[in-house]
Amino acid sequence: MLLSEENFQAIDGDLTTRSHAILATDLCKSVGEAPNQIDILTNLQLQVALGESVAIVGSSGSGKSTLLGLLAGLDNPTSGNVAVQGRSFSDLDEDARAAIRGKHMGFVFQSFQLLPTMTALENVMLPMQLSNQADAKKTAIATLEKVGLGSRLSHYPKQLSGGEQQRVAIARAFAPQPTILFADEPTGNLDLATGERIIDLLFSLNQAAGKTLILVTHDVKLAQRCQRTLTLNNGQLSEAGQLGSV
C-alpha cells in the first residue's frame, strides 16, 4: 500500500504538528502559450491557520476554482509553492499528494461528483477504503445518519435529489475526519432553500469537528459565514472590505 510507505508516514507526522493549515507563496498559474497566454493567478500569497474558515470570493472566471485546485494539490502551479501544514507540495509527486488528500482533505464540489455506480454508503466509504481506514462502513453509516440520509444508504445517486446528492458528498468529505475541507460552490447546483440547508449542515459539521474550511463561492452572504473572506481579483487575493465588487 502506497499510503503506508515510510515517506507518507513522515509527511503524516509533519502535517499534524504545523500551525499553518495552508501556506501559498508566490503562486502563479497561466494557461496557453505566448502570445495567447492567460495569467490566472499572479504571485498570489495566502495563509490559512488550522481550524480557520476562509471564503474565497470573486466573479466568474476570476480563477477561484483554479486556486482551490492548486491549494488541494489537484493541479500544478506554473510557479510558486503550496505547503500543507508545513509540507511543500512542490517536493511531492502526484501520488504523494493524493495520499495527503486521502487522509487530510475532504472535498465538496458544485456538481457533487458522486460515482454513479456506487450507492450512497459506498460513495462515503470510498476515501476511507482508499486509505485503508478501519471501520469505514461504521463511520460512513454514522456520518450519513448525521446528514439525515440514514434511510438512503443503498440508494444510487440517480435515485437521490440534488440536495440529497450534495449531502452524500458532504458526508463523504467529513467521514474520514480530514484536517482541511475544500468546498467549491457547494450550493451552485441547488435551489435557494436547499442551498441554505446544505450550508447550515456544512458549517454545523465543520464547527463541531473544528476543521479548516476553504470555501469558494460567489455568494457574498455565504462567504460572510466564514471567519475570513478573501476576494480574488486580477489573479491576486485581497482581504474583505472589497466584497461589493464581487
Added chain:
Amino acid sequence: MIFKLSYQQLFSQWKSGDLRVMLFALVLAVTSITAVNFFINRIAQHLNAQGGMLLGGDLVVISDQAIPADYTQLAKQFDLQSTSTLEFPSMVIKGERNQLAEIKAVQNGFPLRGDFNVQMSSRQPASNIRATPGKGEVWLEPRLASVLNVSINDTVEVGAANFKVAGILVRESSRGGDMFSFAPRLMMHSDDIAKTELIQFGSRVKYQFLVAGRADNIAGFSDAITPKLRRGERIQDVKSARPEIKSALDKAETFLGLSAMASVVLSIVAMLLASAPFVARSTNTAALMRCFGASKAVIQKILLLQTAILALIGGVLGCVIGYILQYGLAYIAGQLFVETLPTPNLMPVLIGMSLSFAILFSIMWPHIQALKNVSIMRILRRDEAEAPVKLWLKYTPIVLVSMLLIAVVAKTWQLAFAFLAGILGICLVAGLLAYGLAKLLNRFSQQLKSQYAIRFGLSNLNRRLGLSIAQMIGFSLGAMVLMLLMMIKTDLLDAWRGSMPIDAPNRFVINIQPNQVAPIKQFIDEIKVNRPQVFPMIRGRLVAKNNQAINPDLFEDERAKRLVSREFNLSSAATMQADNRLLQGRWWQADEARQPFVSIEQDIAKTLNIQLNDKLTYDIAGSRIVLTVMSIRKVEWDSMRANFFAVTPLETLKDYPASYMTAFYLPQNQALAMNQLVQKFPNFTVIDTASIMNQVRDIMNKLTLAVSFVFMFCLVAGLIVLYAALIATREARLQESALLRVLGASRRQVTIALLTEFAGIGLVAASVAIAMAIALSAYLSIFVLDIPYRLNASLALAVFGLTAPLIPLAAWSVIRRYLNVPPKQLLNSI
C-alpha cells in the same frame, strides 16, 4: 432550416469528440467489410479463373451432337468469349505402327483459359503457348509420339488425311476435366476435320462449347442455357469437372464467407459499444430543443437527417478506405500470386453503403422513436443518460440487421444458421457466465481486506453489472470469431496439406492383366518406389435395383442417365481405404470375403437413389450378380488416390474377368522408368497426372494464401474494434479515475483497479469465447467444411493466453496517458 440545424449540431458534436468515436467505428465497420469483400470478390474471381484453366474455359457445354449456332449468339448476349472443340477416338497411323488416340479438334482462340506447353522444335525445349495447331498440322502427346516413333516434322495419317507433326504436346492444362482418358492426345485444327472424313453419321463424338468472361455473366449464361439444353447435353464447370478442386474452392469460399461475416459481427459489436456517447449527446440536444419549442416531428426529422448524413459520410469514407486497403492487400497478394488479380466489381460498395445505413439507422431508430415519450426534465437533470428504450426495442433492429447481413454474406443457410446460433449462444452463455462470475468475484472481493484497489476493481464488475455483461458479451463475440477463424484456418490448411501430400500418386497404370500383377510389383520394387496397392477392376453395368430394371429414362438427372448407360468399374478389397469414411452400414468381416456385398460411394448413391440394403444387379460380361448394399462411403476425392464408386469383398467377384490398376508416386528424376514399363508391358496404359496435380497443388497454395491474407485482415480489424470499444467508454473511466485520485487514490491504485476490472472481463470473455469457438469450429469443420476435426489444445491455450491479458492491457493503453494529468485538469476536461 432543418438541414442547417442538423449540420450545425453534427459539427458541434464532432468538435466535442462524441461523434469522432462513433464515426470512427462506423468507418471501421464499413472499411472492414468492404475491404474484406473487395478482396474476397477479387480472390474468388481469380480462383475461378485459375480453376477455369483446367477446362480451357469458365464453363463448358458438353454434347453428343453438334453445338447449335444459337449457343454462340447467347454467349455474345452475355458478353462472353466462346469457342468449340470436338473429340473422338481414332487410329493414328505412321507407316507400320498405329495407335488409338483421342483426337481433339480445336478452333482458333482455344483455350479461353490457360495455355499449352508444346515443344515446337526438336532443338528447343517446350514452351508455354496460347495458340492452336495450324491447318494441316497436329500436335501429339509424348507417349503417342513414342509409340508411333515419330518426331517433329514427320507425317502421320489420321483418317483420310495426312498431317505434319508440328509439335509435341507436353501439357494440356485444359485436360483437367478429362484426366483419365486412356488414349493419348492428338490435337488438330477443327477446319481439318472434314478432310479426315472421320465424322460420319452415328460417330461417337464429344462436342464441347466453351465460354469465358465475368463471373456474373457466366452465371447469367448458365441460367439462360440450362432450359435450352437438349438430351445428352450437360453443363460442366471446374467444380463439376474436378471434385478435388470443387472441394477446395468450396471450402475456401466458405472460409472467406466466414471471414466476411466475422468482419460484420466485429463491426456491429464496435458500433453498438461506440454509439452510446453519441446517442446520449443527441438525446440531450433533442431534449433542449424541445424546451426551446421544437416539435417532436422537427426533432425526429433532424435526428433522421443527422443519421443519414453520418451514414453517408461513414459509408463513403469506409468504402474509399476499404477500396484503398484492398488494393494494398491485392498488391501484396498479387506479388505472390504472380498473376494480376482481376478488377473488383462494385458489389462491395453496395454492401458497404447498405451496411453503413442499416447499422446506423438500426441503432438510432429506437432512440429517435423513444424521444416521443421521454420526460424532458429527466434528460436535462441527467437522471437518464438517454431516453429510456425498452431493451427488446433497442436491440431488435440491430439483431435483425445483423441476421440479414449474415444471411446475405453466408451464402449457405447452414453456415448462417451455425453463425447465428453461435452468436445467440455466446450472448446467452456469456451473459450467464458473466453474471455468475461478477457475483462470485464480488463475494471474493469482500475477503480482500487490505487490497482495496483489487477489491474496488472486482466489485466494479458487480456495480456495473449491465455494462460488464455487455462488455463481456462484446469482447467474447469479437474474440470468438477471431479464435474460430484461427482454429478453422489451421484445420483447413492442415487438411489441404494432408489431402495432397508431396508423394501423392502421380502415375496411374491400368489394363494390368492378372498374370502381370506380380511382375509389375517386382518392377515397382526395382525402381525403388514404395510398393503401392494393386486394385482389381471389373467392368459391370448396373441393370436393376431391388429387382426393378433400371434404364436411363427413369432418371431426370443427366449424370444419373449417363451413369446407368455405361459400365462401372467395380473393385474388391478386404479392408476399406484409409481415406474413405463409412457414413452408413458396416464394412465386411474377414469371414465374409465371398459374400455378395457392395459398398457404394455417397455421391453416386445419392444420384442413383441407392439406399443401404438395396439389392443391386450388375451385368458383368453377360453374367448377372446381385449385390446387397452393406455400406455407404464417403471418399476423399481431394486425395487424388485411386478410388472406386463400388467396392465388393475381396473374393466376391473372383470368378469374373478382371484387369488390375495401380497408382504410385514417381519422382520427377525417375520419369524415364515409365518408358521401360511401357516397353516391357505394351498393353499397359500409363496415365501421368503429375502436371495436373501440380496445377491443383498450385491452386491449393493460392487458396492457402488467400485464406491467410483475409484472416490477417480480420485479425487486425478485430484489434481495432477492441480499441474502438474501449475508446467509447473512456470518458466514464477517466471521470471515475480522476475522482478516485481527488479522494486520495494513487495512480498505482487506479491502475490496479482498472486492470483488475478489465482482467475480470478479459478472463470471462476469453473463457467463453474459447469454449464457444471450440464447439463451433467442431460443428463447422464436421458439418459445413467437411474437414476432419481435432481439438487443438495448444492453439486454444495460446489464444487464451493472448486474449485474456489483451483486454486489460488495451484498456490500460487507452487510459494510461491520462494518469499523469493532474486530476483537476481531468475533471475540468470531462
